[in-house]
Amino acid sequence: MxxxxxxxxxxxxxxxxxxxxxxxxxxxxxxxxxxxxxxxxxxxxxxxxxxxxxxxxxxxxxxxxxxxxxxxxxxxxxxxxxxxxxxxxxxxxxxxxxxxxxxxxxxxxxxxxxxxxxxxxxxxxxxxxxxxxxxxxxxxxxxxDKLSAKVTSGLTDLLVLKSGGSAFYGFVRDEYTTLQEVDDRILSTSVDLTYTFAPLSLSSPTDDKKLDFTVPEGFALGDVWDAANVATRVRNATLDIFALDASASVQATLFKMGQRVIAENAGVESVTYELPNKHYIPVDMKYIGVDNTTPANAEVFVPVSAPSGLISATISRK
Structure with a gap:
């Protein structure tokens, strides 16, 4: 003991x-x-x-x-x-x-x-x-009388999917590689992200019950990077880039999302994304003479929940 x-x-x-x-x-x-x-x-x-x-x-x-x-x-x-x-x-x-x-x-x-x-x-x-x-x-x-604060906000379980506009090729090929290269595929993920604000100084309450609270600079309504506005911009940036990017990989699309978040939000120091692949596998119908596996003809898919790829990165302000 x-x-x-x-x-x-x-x-x-x-x-x-x-x-x-x-x-x-x-x-x-x-x-x-x-x-x-x-x-x-x-x-x-x-x-x-x-x-x-x-x-x-x-x-x-x-x-x-x-x-x-x-x-x-x-x-x-x-x-x-x-x-x-x-x-x-x-x-x-x-x-x-x-x-x-x-x-x-x-x-x-x-x-x-x-x-x-x-x-x-x-x-x-x-x-x-x-x-x-x-x-x-x-x-x-x-x-x-010297209060400080750290604030990290985020978004979780934002499920997104696009049925085209995503490719994946040029990756390492060796004896363990079974994945086929594709120039068009379904891309789906459940977005988890967090973004960290610059450190804050807080005013100590002056009333007897310690209930007074002064909103720190940047978090007041109408401030340039009021947290509510940041949350809206971060969600919009994530959805816009996901939809519009001609995705070469989840990694490349993720970085563009983070770039836009940093560019649009002066009070955000860094943003971290975790993007698990939600796989949709085309059903092989060759046994009945139907092509459902080549990208141009693939229309019926099986959603597969596991195992899944997981891509993560943090993008920070210089």
Whole structure:
């Protein structure tokens, strides 16, 4: 037992499900989040000597999250809400030095009425399974009046497919190679991406309850790289390049996506993509005299989920 030492400790609450309605008369805005809050600080004694006096209960963490979801003017932005939540926690508890907030935002889009194509003021549809992700670290280890933050946002499970405009040839051929070269193929992937903002300095709350929050430069509504605008541009860039690029490979298309994200978003320092191949294999019908395998005639495919290629890269600002 004497040979063991506690080298790190972190705890908190996971899978806090939050749905918030923001009402302006009959016009509503909604967000649905899955939230994780993890804390670090002077909490070692709870592990080492069973001293619970340093434990902010995970139940309290859940309740703080719901209370901030009720009162925070930043609830509609996952980045700003996560920063507000983390800032409140590290400011309120003297012995908590870091808060790690993860927010997953589910898609809800306003229903456009078929009669006039006008968006309905308070009716929504889940129009996709992709989700926005946010990871925020609020750091008070340099002092409660010297808060800093790291913000990484992203997108996950964005399923895309195009039935042409993609080739793959010129790769290494040796005794292990069975893949045939093609100048036209189905290209499909489930996009996972993350992008990291430049480090932020935060203002410490000045009120007694530590609920005040000043949005850092760049994340306020209307700022050039307001996080909501960045999320829209990143998604649009990804879809545009995927659709329009005459793809020589997933690698080449991925790099073009990252280039555009960096070019269009001054506050983003780097972007990382993970693109698994979703394979569609043409069905061999030669046994009945039907050509369904040459690219020009391939029309019936079998979706194959595994194994799959996985292509990943990070593109950073110079």
């Amino acid at each position: 004497s040979e063991s030492v506690l080298t790190s400790a972190r705890y908190g609450k996971d899978l806090i499900r939050v749905f918030r309605v923001v009402r302006d008369g009959e016009f509503h805005q909604v967000v649905e989040y899955n939230v994780r809050v993890l804390l670090e600080g002077d909490i070692e004694t709870s592990y080492l000597v069973a001293d619970n006096s340093v434990v902010v209960t995970t139940d309290a963490i859940k309740n703080i999250t719901y209370y901030l979801a009720k009162i925070s003017p930043h609830i509609l932005s996952p980045e700003r809400f996560a920063l507000h939540l983390g800032t409140h926690i590290v400011s309120k508890y003297a012995h908590i030095h870091r808060a790690f907030i993860t927010v997953e935002k589910l898609r809800w889009s306003r229903i456009a009425l078929s009669a006039n194509d006008h968006p309905h003021p308070h009716s929504f549809v889940r129009d996709g399974n992709d989700r926005q992700t946010v990871e925020v670290e609020v750091d008070a280890s340099a002092g409660k």
